Amino acid sequence: MLFSSMKAFIDALKQQGDLLEIDREVDPYLEISEISHRFVKEDGPALLFKHVKGANFPVAQNLFASPGRISLALGVSHPDDIGERIRNIIRQKAPQGFSDKLSLFSQLLEAAKFPPKQVKHAPVQEVVLTGKEVSLDTLPVITCWPLDGGPYFTLPQVITEDPETGIRNVGMYRMQKFDATTTGMHWQQHKHGASHFQKYRKMGKKMPVCVALGGPPVLTYASTAPLPENMDEYLFAGFLQKNPVRLVKSITTDLMVPADADFILEGYVDPREAYRKEGPFGDHTGFYSLEDDYPVFHITAITHRKEAVYPSTIVGVPPMEDYWLGYATERIFLPLAQMIMPEIRDYHMPPEGVFHNLVFVSIKKQYPGHAYKVMQGLWGLGLMMLAKVIVVLDDDVNVQNPSEAWWTALNHIDPRRDILFTRGPVDDLDHAATRPGFGSKMGMDGTRKMPEEGFTRRWPDKITMDEDVISKVNEYFPELLKLNKLMKDDQTGK
Structure with a gap:
């Protein structure tokens, strides 16, 4: 099933009885996080907070926090289905040398013929805010844990381009809200967004950055995927959903952004500007990552759907929602590891x-x-x-x-x-x-x-039971289980 928007995905979860709509007013400071944390630990449903204190938009949480929901988001019965699809393409075009193997992933996505498609009009630009209208204060940015340095965007799709090649990258990097128009940009050194930033730094130029929030759920997943360098996440997303990702030109930058997102934050990072202290943050390790200095993202425009939903997640002591995003990656990318x-x-x-x-x-x-x-x-x-x-x-x-x-x-x-x-x-x-x-x-x-x-002794066999005995006991073991249940019920007075 293909979901053209986050709302369509949320509606599908509701129809399946896998969405809890919360009508009471909740506080984005810790309260949403505590509710979400309790439900994710109980294998509970996705959550839609319809009334968030001080904000104009509802908040969706735990959208991917189960094997069923991450599979539904990817349009498959199980993430292994995508891995098998990749495996079949590999079989059809068996690579010869090591360099062929490294380039095959790009080739198989190109062969799928679902490159991004540019459009002129987009749902995400139904409302356009620029100049003095720009304010993050209208968004329900949540504070997850008591020692966090502030509210955080936790499901951002951060869009940048390599200034030398023009190749796009979309990555998920947490963003601490500093004030109404600036956030931190937590680019870890191993990530492609950080590589783009270093190139702009050497050039001494401002770096255009856009951040997508929400939209088709496959876009959120694709931004977390560990793709090879110079691999376009929107090409990958098109491959996953067997349909091109629709892109539209942003209002205040030259970057292309997903037309069907819920929100776009447009702006820039200036490499010449002093870094700002970011953190602490209650991280996916289950511990706080400590404060450190990171670049500052300045917002020049906010665009959004008229009926936008703000997506969010919390991380902490595992397992949390991020585990299921990682599990999908594990299964999807197994054939590529096996190819090498x-x-x-x-x-x-x-x-x-x-x-x-x-x-x-x-x-x-x-x-x-x-x-x-x-x-x-x-x-x-x-x-x-x-x-x-x-x-x-x-x-x-x-x-x-x-x-x-x-x-x-x-x-x-x-x-x-x-x-x-x-x-x-x-x-x-x-x-x-x-x-x-x-x-x-x-x-x-x-x-x-x-x-x-160097092992010269005999290696022992693993203990296993005789198959004939297993078959024999299988025939009457259910009766023993019933007898055991009756005995326990009798002891407890049931």
Whole structure:
């Protein structure tokens, strides 16, 4: 199902009974966050706050906070469906060399023939505010946690262009509201938006920036996807929804923006301007990321739909809504990892690892040291370079089950022999790293060991039951379960 707007997505959630509309007035300072937090921890529905104190627009929360809702947003029954679609295209055009493999993703999106489409009139420009009319104070920007440095835009699609190539980037970077016309721009050093900013800085020129809020849900997801550099997120979004993303020229910049968004914030970042203190922020690690200096975004125009809905999310101790956005990425991009390293059978980033702290990967082990080849290959694969711990297991291990993965790995390792330490870039939000953005990593070889790896004893078999006995007990086990339930009910007086 294709959703042309966020409202259409919200209406679909309502029809499915997966939306709770809250009519009472709520405060954007902490109250919305507390309500949303309780519902996300209870696997509750999406939320629509219809009356927000001091604001002119309703707030949507938890839109993607379940496997069903993220699948619906992407128009599939499961994110694996998109991964399989990519896998089928790869099979049709098998790459030969390594460089071919790296460029294939761009080729397959181009082959889908859904490039962005420019339009002259757009719902997002039904209302245009410029000059003295511009004010963020009318938007229900929420403060998530008590020690946050201020209110934050938490689902922004930040649009920039490379000043040398003109290639667009759309990334999700949190934005602290400073006042009615300025915000922080939290560009982490590894992100493409930061790369564009550094180029403008060397040129000594103001950098045009636009921020989209809402619109078709696939746009929000695409802005979080770890795409290769110089890959257009709107091309990717068109591929995902099998329909071009509609773009319109912004009012006060030359940037193109999504015509079907709910809001567009237009403006600029001046690299010559002094940075401003941003933070703290209650982050997806479950800890506050500390205050630091970041560029300032100046807003020159706000455009929006007449009946716009403001999208927001909160992050914190996992699992939260962001886990399901990350889970979609895990499943969609698996075929690309397998294209580079065909021995990979599956991988999983459990919520406790907050994406970059822990990766389980299963492989078809073929030779001594194979696990180490995979570890280092993953550390060289895009943003997987930020993975703090990689645990490699045999292909008979279900890495989607962290309990099984840890049980197997901890049984299979000798710590001195099977743990590798190395150093490299780490996530900017890793508060335990020795230095910001740089620290150590650990690889764990949880595979069965070969004699060539120095293991000369016989490797034990995993405990399993005889299949004939399993079949026999299956025939009458439901009766035993009923008997057990009757016994418990009798003891409790039911």
